[in-house]
Every structure is written in C-alpha cells, then in structure tokens.
Amino acid sequence: MELNLLNDAETELLRSMIAEATNIVICGHRSPDGDAIGSSLAWMHYLYHIGKSNVKVCMPDAAPDFLHWLPGQNSILRYDRKPKEVAQAFKEADLVCCLDFNQSSRVDAMQDVLESSEGSRLLIDHHLEPESGCKMTISRPDMSSTCEIIFRLIHQLGGYDTMTEPCAECIYCGMMTDTGGFTYNSTRPEIYYIISQLLAKGINKDEIYNRVFHNYSTNALRLRSYIILNKMNVIEELHAAYFTVTKEEMSRFHFIKGDMEGLVNIPQQIKGLKLSISLREDTEKPNTVLVSLRSCNGFHCQPMATRFFNGGGHADASGGKLNCTMEEAEQLCIKAILYYKEELK
16 A cells, blocks of 8 residues: 655655754644644654654643653643743754644744744644745645654655554554544545554554543533533534633633543534534633634535634634634624535535
8 A cells, every 4th residue: 555655856855854953853733632742752753763862842832631641741842831941942953843733823832932943844734735934844634644644754764664662652642633533534545554554563542542532530521511511502404513611611610621622523423413613712811712613414614714713724623713702702603604504504
C-alpha cells in the first residue's frame, strides 16, 4: 500500500533540514488536543531516535488531563507556565516544526516568540489554507490527522522498522481522537493499514481508548449530563442542535480542561441530525466564546464555521471563536443555522 507523501526532491529537503538542525523546537496550537500532542511527541520520539539530542516540545498551554499519560508528556514546555524558557528555546532553535496548525495565530500568546525565531520553519498539518513563509510546508487536508502524516513521513524516511512503542502510542492516540474513535474522516483503507502497522509495534489500542474516553471525573460526568438535559436546544425541522455553557455553570461543576471534550458529538446520536454546535465561554478571557461544530448526513459545517464563527477546520469537524457575550453568540448561532436552512431541511 502506498504511504509516501513526498516526491524525491521534497524528501531530500526534509532530510537535509533535519540533518542540519542542532536545536529543534516542536510546537502545537493553543488548547492542544490529542492530535497536536500526539503528533508533536511522536515526532520528538523519532528525532531523538535518529540522534537529535536537543529537541524541545513547546505548547501555549495545557492539554486535557486525559492526555497526560502519553509518553514524553512530562517533557513539554508550556508557555503559560515558563514563558522565558520557551522564548529561549525558540531563540536558539535552528529548526522549528509547526504541527497541527495552519496559521501562527493559532498558538495564541506564543505567536510572537514563534514568529521572531530565526530557525527554518517546517509546517506539518492537515487543515485548509496553510500560511506561507515556511521553508517547507507539508499540508494534507485529505489526511485524517497530523498524526497520520507523521507516521507516513517517518515511514518514508525509513524510520518504521526502528519505531518505538511510545512513538506508535502517540501516533495512534492522535489518529483516534481526531476521528472520534474512527467514526468520521476515516474511510480511506490506508488508515487501517497504518493502524495494523502500529499494532505490530505492540500498542494496546483498547487501553489507549480507555485512557482517553473512559477517564472522566464524577463532576465532569454530571456537567455533561446537565448540559444535555438542560441546555441542549434541538431544532427538529432543521435537523440541528446547539447548546451553551457559561463560566458559572462550569464553575458549579468544578470544570477542568477536557471535561467537555467530545460533548459536541453527542447530539449527533439523534436520528437524522445534521448539525451540532457547542458554544462555551472561555474560562480565562472575558467576552470570548469558543465554538465547536460537527456535521453529518450530507451537511458540511466547515463553511458555516468560516462564515459565522471566525474559524474553519474540516468538512464535518470545525471550530471558531467569537468575541462577544454568550447571548450574542447564541443569536449568531441561530442566524447561522437559519442561513443554511435549505441545506439542513
């Protein structure tokens, strides 16, 4: 099965960028998810294995608790905790690997130190419209995840045979989480061939699933139940649903990052539903509402995310952000649904 992504010239460019680098920084987007963390740590494990001893993974802020078991997680430098150390890493870097984000603005407060780095920049991502200015851009929106791209690159560079189990675990975790447990954006047979190759490295896919999806606190489960029972609004005739969650409500249930992960997928269990939207107040920034969208049954939410929510993403899994009150965000959400009413009916 064909796994290569790069032509000969691109492969040699990637090899030379890695070979010539002494100080390497790998970075991901704000509020890193399983794909951002998984791809970054997997790439770190690979670079370590081929003899790159000075590799640092830098993230803008924390990943959810259910990802803290990933091999290498404890080595991650967080900008919100150690800004000077992260800034120094970028300053010293001769290669900066940007993984799982298409625009530098997605690293939020870490953007200035990223853009001020004089190191060569390598972008590896699967989102639409990657920014220009990188020495090498590997952008494949047709891929299930950045972790899938990382596996393919390691394979093409000849690193599969010596791939370690920790590296394989990170890749599988990212592929699994970015496809909702392989329930969307995961129809290509190559994905399942890659899974078989990861299983051959000794990973326990059931244990990884349980660590990620069966890892909620009692408070988190009560919060999720509260939202579905009390906050979910279903517009039956338009096959759409949305819910809002305020800071006060999250505080009431002792919210921690990750407690609402994947909740936007739950309304899709309603028969015939085409669109699910989550509107959640940012716990740190005032008048900021984080938006998540999921779609199915022939409707694609990505254009809606771009048009109404300052966002984007994949055809059926997108996100955005609004700088307004929750009341204003809810009105905009309703307006967006009505705008696409003919497609949703």
